[in-house]
Amino acid sequence: MKALNLKNLIVTGLALAAFTLTPAARATGVEVFLVGGSASQNVIYDRATNLFAGGSFTVTGGGSSAIAQFTGTSLNPAISGYGTITLDINLNNGAIDGLDALVSHKANADDTNYTTGVSSPQVPTFVDSATSPEAVGVSSSGFTTLPTYVVPLVYVKNTNSIDTASITNLTQRQAWSLENSTLQAAFFGSTSPTSNNYVYFVGRNKEAAVRTEIDLNIYNTQTINSYYTNALGQPVLDGSADPGLNSGGAVANTVIALTNSIGTVAVQNIKKGIAALSYEGVPYSVTNVINGSYPLWGYENYYYVTTGTGTPTGPQLAVINAFYQSVTNAAFESTNANFVGNFIPNPSLEVYRNADGGQIFPSGNNFQ
Numbered sequence: 001m002k003a004l005n006l007k008n009l010i011v012t013g014l015a016l017a018a019f020t021l022t023p024a025a026r027a028t029g030v031e032v033f034l035v036g037g038s039a040s041q042n043v044i045y046d047r048a049t050n051l052f053a054g055g056s057f058t059v060t061g062g063g064s065s066a067i068a069q070f071t072g073t074s075l076n077p078a079i080s081g082y083g084t085i086t087l088d089i090n091l092n093n094g095a096i097d098g099l100d101a102l103v104s105h106k107a108n109a110d111d112t113n114y115t116t117g118v119s120s121p122q123v124p125t126f127v128d129s130a131t132s133p134e135a136v137g138v139s140s141s142g143f144t145t146l147p148t149y150v151v152p153l154v155y156v157k158n159t160n161s162i163d164t165a166s167i168t169n170l171t172q173r174q175a176w177s178l179e180n181s182t183l184q185a186a187f188f189g190s191t192s193p194t195s196n197n198y199v200y201f202v203g204r205n206k207e208a209a210v211r212t213e214i215d216l217n218i219y220n221t222q223t224i225n226s227y228y229t230n231a232l233g234q235p236v237l238d239g240s241a242d243p244g245l246n247s248g249g250a251v252a253n254t255v256i257a258l259t260n261s262i263g264t265v266a267v268q269n270i271k272k273g274i275a276a277l278s279y280e281g282v283p284y285s286v287t288n289v290i291n292g293s294y295p296l297w298g299y300e301n302y303y304y305v306t307t308g309t310g311t312p313t314g315p316q317l318a319v320i321n322a323f324y325q326s327v328t329n330a331a332f333e334s335t336n337a338n339f340v341g342n343f344i345p346n347p348s349l350e351v352y353r354n355a356d357g358g359q360i361f362p363s364g365n366n367f368q
Contacts, residue, residue, distance in 0.1 A: 029083045029084040029086070030082045030083075030084075030085055030086070030313075030315035030316055030319055031085075031086040031088065031316075032085075032086070032087050032088070032125045032126070032320060033088040033089075033090070033122050033124050033125045033126075034087065034088065034090070034124065034125065034126055034127070034323075035089075035090050035091075035093065035097070035098035035101060035124035035126075035127050035128070036091055036094075036095050036098050036127055036128030037094050037095035037098075037128065037129065037208055037209045038066050038092070038094075038208075038248050038249060038269075039095075039130060039151050039209065039210055039248055039268065039269070039300075040128055040130075040151065040266075040268070040300060040343075041066060041091050041268070042268055042338040042342075043268075043336075043339055043342075044089060044091065044128065044327075045062055045063075045089075046336065046338045047323060047326045047327050047332075048068070048070045048087055048089065049070070050326050050332075051070070051074055051076065051079075051085070051087065051319075051322060051323055051326060052070060052072045052073070052074050053074070054074070054075030054076075055072055055080075056072050056073055057070055057071060057072020057073070058071055064249065066090070066091040066092040066249075067089065067090050067091070067092055068088075068089045069086065069087070069089070070085075070086070070089070071085070071087075072084065072085065073085065074322075076322050078318055078321070078322045079315075079319055079322050082315050082318070082319070087319070090124075091128075091247075092246060092247065093246070094204075094206075094246065095127065095128065095129035095130060095131055095209040096129070096136050096206060096207045096208065096209065096212060098124055098127035098129060099127055099129055099136065099138050100136075100138065101123065101124050101127075102123075102124050102126075102143070102303060102304070102305060102310065103133070103138050103143075123310065125312055125320065126302050126303060126304040126312070127302065127303045127304070128148075128300065128301075128302055129209050129303065130151040130209035130210070130213060130298035130299065130301075131209040131212045131213060131298060131356060132299070132301070132355075132356050133303070134355075134356075135212060135216065135355070135356040135357075136212060142305055142306055142307065142308070143303045143304065143305060143306060144303070144304050144306045145301050145302070145303055146301060146302040146303075146324050147299060147300075147301050147346055148300045148301060148324070148327050148328055148346075149300050149327075149328070149333065149339075149343045149344060149345055150289060150299060150300065150343060150344040150345075150346065150349065151209075151266055151267075151297060151298050151299075151300045151343060152266070152267045152284060152286075152289050152294070152296065152297045152343070152344065153213055153214055153217075153264065153265070153266055153267070153296040153297060153298070154264070154265060154266075154267055154270065154276040154277065154279075154284050154296065155170055155175065155178075155262055155263070155264055155276070155296075156251075156255055156262065156263050156264070156270060156274040156275060156277065157255070157261070157262050157274065157275060158255050158256060158260070158261060158273065158274060159273055159274060159275050160259060160273065161259040161260055161261075162192050162194060163185040163190050163194055163195055163197050163199065163259075163260050164185060164188075164190060164199065164259075164260065164262065165190075165192060166189060166190050166191045167185065167190050167262075167277065168278060169277055169278040169279070169280075170262075170277050170278070170280075171280055171281075172217075172218050172279075172280060174187070175214075175218045175279070176218050176219065176220050178199065178201050178262060179203060179215075179218070179222075179224045179225065179226075180222050180224065180225060181225060182199070182200065182201075182225065183198065183199060184196050184197065184198055184199070185197055185198070185260065187199075188262075197260055199260055199261065199262060200227040200235045200258055200260060200261040200262075201224065201226055201227060201261070201262060201263070202226060202228070202245065202251050202254045202261050202263035202264075203224050203243070203244045203245070203251070203263065203264050204244045204245060204247075204248070204251060204264060205242045205243065205244035205245065205246055206242050206244070207242075207246070208244070208246070208247075210264055210265065210266055211224075211264070212356065213296070213297070213356060214264050214296065216356050216357025216358075217296055217357045223243065224243055224244060225237060225243070226238045226243040226244045227254075227258065227261065228245065228254055228258075229254060229258050233258070235258055235260075235261070248265040248268070248269035249269060251263040251264065251269065252265055252269045252270070252271055252274055255273075255274050256271075256274060262277070266342075267284065267341070267342045267343075268338075268342040268343070279294065279295070279296055282294045286341060286344055286348075289344050289349075290344060290348050290349055290350055291350055291351070292350065292351035292361075292362065295360055297344075298356060298357075299346075299353075299356075300343070302320070302324055304317075304320060330345070333345045349363065350362065350363060
């Protein structure tokens with residue numbers, strides 16, 4: 001998706017967010033299914049709670065789980081007349097999996113719908129993704145795109161490792177080599193006496209937007225060499241057809257367990273025991289994303305089918321737009337702890353990209 005079109009998309013999105021139906025046309029209940037990546041999990045759960053503010057609701061799952069169901073009533077006037085609202089969320093399969101399910105209108109076998117109480121196939125109503133459809137060979141011509149914010153990505157290391165203690169930066173060539181081969185710590189800048197030990201890469205699988213955006217930024221088109229740990233805490237090369245872990249939380253926990261390792265996560269997944277590395281000499285910061293000096297980031301968008309099979313009903317569209325308006329609310333994006341420092345509002349950017357992982361250009365604040 002081209003960033004130059006986002007101004008019109010934002011206007012369209014805000015117009016949709018104001019969409020309501022007359023009370024006489026409203027149904028007695030509505031269910032919406034959101035699928036996406038775990039990079040925005042905390043924001044999505046926070047805004048799901050906000051969707052029901054003032055009403056009564058229950059939550060199944062959620063928390064550290066990437067699967068949740070929010071069910072209840074809302075006082076939001078745009079959706080309050082629909083009775084019981086059910087918001088199913090599955091962030092366990094990845095954004096790319098969600099886009100594929102949306103375009104093919106298929107119910108992926110491991111998309112959990114808590115309504116049935118068991119794991120049950122369900123087709124997504126809308127998808128949250130930091131990867132544009134075109135970047136993974138999917139046409140966006142049949143989608144409505146709602147731009148939300150920028151998702152920054154980082155390489156992280158274990159802070160308790162002697163071998164990686166002096167590794168503070170990765171160049172593009174080092175990042176590419178890290179993902180495609182097992183190299184000694186000295187290659188990455190370690191000055192430790194044990195820098196002849198290997199550094200292991202812990203990455204995401206192909207269903208993750210984090211994987212896609214990182215690969216596009218470092219120009220990697222090969223299958224990665226990703227590791228996980230066995231019961232003894234030893235590194236094990238993932239020999240599956242799609243190597244890599246299925247969530248940012250899993251990557252963070254594996255980097256903590258496997259001390260001589262470096263992984264890739266969204267900034268929101270940084271936790272005690274891991275720290276972000278600079279990339280090409282530039283540390284991650286909100287300012288460095290805004291001014292274009294830090295390049296590891298992607299545009300997060302919501303997608304839903306515009307016409308034909310899979311198009312949201314009127315009540316479903318009202319819920320999607322109420323949720324979208326809550327996510328892009330300026331007060332939320334400037335004050336909420338789940339957002340500030342972890343994501344960047346689109347209007348703040350002083351740069352733009354025409355394609356995922358593409359060249360960064362100065363824009364004079366292209367989003368306004």
